[in-house]
Amino acid sequence: MSARAFVIGHPIAHSRSPLIHGHWLKRHGIEGSYERINVAPGALPGFLEQVRAGGFRGGNVTIPHKEVAYRLVDEATTRARRLGAVNTLWLEGERLLGDNTDGEGFLASVAGSVGLGWAEQVHSALVLGAGGAARAIVGALLDAGVPRITVANRTEARARDLVAFSPDRIRVLPWDALPEGLAETGLLVNATQCGMKGQPRLELDSSLLPPDAIVGDIVYVPLETELLASARARGLRIVDGLGMLLHQAVPGFERWFGIRPEVTAELRAIIEADIRRTA
Numbered sequence: 572m573s574a575r576a577f578v579i580g581h582p583i584a585h586s587r588s589p590l591i592h593g594h595w596l597k598r599h600g601i602e603g604s605y606e607r608i609n610v611a612p613g614a615l616p617g618f619l620e621q622v623r624a625g626g627f628r629g630g631n632v633t634i635p636h637k638e639v640a641y642r643l644v645d646e647a648t649t650r651a652r653r654l655g656a657v658n659t660l661w662l663e664g665e666r667l668l669g670d671n672t673d674g675e676g677f678l679a680s681v682a683g684s685v686g687l688g689w690a691e692q693v694h695s696a697l698v699l700g701a702g703g704a705a706r707a708i709v710g711a712l713l714d715a716g717v718p719r720i721t722v723a724n725r726t727e728a729r730a731r732d733l734v735a736f737s738p739d740r741i742r743v744l745p746w747d748a749l750p751e752g753l754a755e756t757g758l759l760v761n762a763t764q765c766g767m768k769g770q771p772r773l774e775l776d777s778s779l780l781p782p783d784a785i786v787g788d789i790v791y792v793p794l795e796t797e798l799l800a801s802a803r804a805r806g807l808r809i810v811d812g813l814g815m816l817l818h819q820a821v822p823g824f825e826r827w828f829g830i831r832p833e834v835t836a837e838l839r840a841i842i843e844a845d846i847r848r849t850a
């Protein structure tokens with residue numbers, strides 16, 4: 572089988588995944604390709620049938636296909652089942668398998684920014700948002716052993732849905748009560764769209780956080796959000812969204828091309844330049 576992989580979405584022109592995987596293919600001298608393919612929602616089952624028939628080793632799945640693709644794979648990993656969504660597909664024989672690597676990407680980005688062992692120091696995390704990315708992050712924080720996780724979301728019912736992941740360890744904070752939750756937060760993560768270019772600001776006073784808190788923002792346009800800038804100004808440790816984007820790509824590349832690639836400063840600089848150029 573030829574070494575071909577894809578990213579499918581609708582729209583897909585904005586995806587930076589081809590730049591990431593293209594860099595790794597070149598870096599490792601692999602004769603392969605990673606192709607951007609626009610698949611309209613109704614065309615997803617047919618596309619996945621083509622994948623099963625061969626031609627590709629697998630690929631990435633992005634908006635709006637992550638949940639439907641999960642229902643169409645032959646088998647999904649435990650973490651993908653918990654989320655009901657896949658972002659990475661690969662073939663084993665004629666069986667199509669699915670995984671969700673967003674949570675792993677988030678954990679690796681935190682470790683890359685603040686060092687290994689951070690999870691043992693964090694007793695309480697506060698996750699803002701309850702969409703696909705927030706769900707992956709909450710799942711990953713549970714797996715990393717963070718004892719208490721608080722979720723705050725504009726639409727509270729979506730946050731309450733997340734409690735089922737681990738009723739003993741997850742609680743919900745009303746969006747309006749956010750300031751009250753900050754003083755006891757060791758890790759704050761913005762997993763909403765707020766603060767992204769063209770989206771509303773995130774109204775949050777980072778001075779209410781403890782001085783040893785870690786502040787993460789998965790928004791990466793701009794590269795340094797207002798939240799991260801204010802946390803940095805206070806001397807808090809920060810984790811930006813580009814790290815998660817880069818690290819979530821690692822497991823897929825390894826499955827399709829057989830080499831575990833590295834997230835290097837060189838790759839980061841390439842994607843940063845692209846974001847600055849296009850944002």
Ligand code: NAP
Binds near residue numbers: 673724726767791819
């Ligand atoms: P999603 O499933 O659509 O969820 C969006 C979340 O943002 C929901 O919790 C939503 O709250 C909240 N939100 C949207 N507008 C808001 C507002 N004005 N005020 C308060 N909350 C608001 O999207 P997603 O896939 O989880 O992605 C969320 C963000 O993360 C996006 O900016 C995306 O680009 C980024 N992201 C980054 C990475 C990375 O690798 N760095 C990976 C995935 C996603 P409601 O439930 O109330 O609507």
